[in-house]
Amino acid sequence: MDRFYLLIIYGACEIEKIGPFYSAHARDRRALKIHKQLDCLDALVWLNTRPGRIRAGSYPAMFYEQEVHHEERAN
Secondary structure (H helix, E strand, C coil): CCEEEEEEEECCCEEEEEEEECCHHHHHHHHHHHHCCCCCCCEEEEEEEECCEEEEEECCHHHHHHHHHHHHHHC
8 A cells, every 4th residue: 555755854954754645646735735834944855655665756846836826826
């Protein structure tokens, strides 16, 4: 069974794990909310796990532009 997590790296020294989320979509929605609260020195990383396999990566800058476009449409 796939599990989806977020890792927040605060100032390149402290790590917080959030999850599991049961879908990548739910995790990504949460990432958009968390991103608004982070400092410029903090990093947000996605993490996917399944038995025998772990994958992790960063979100591209365009991912966060989605929240700007959604806010513009709402106004």
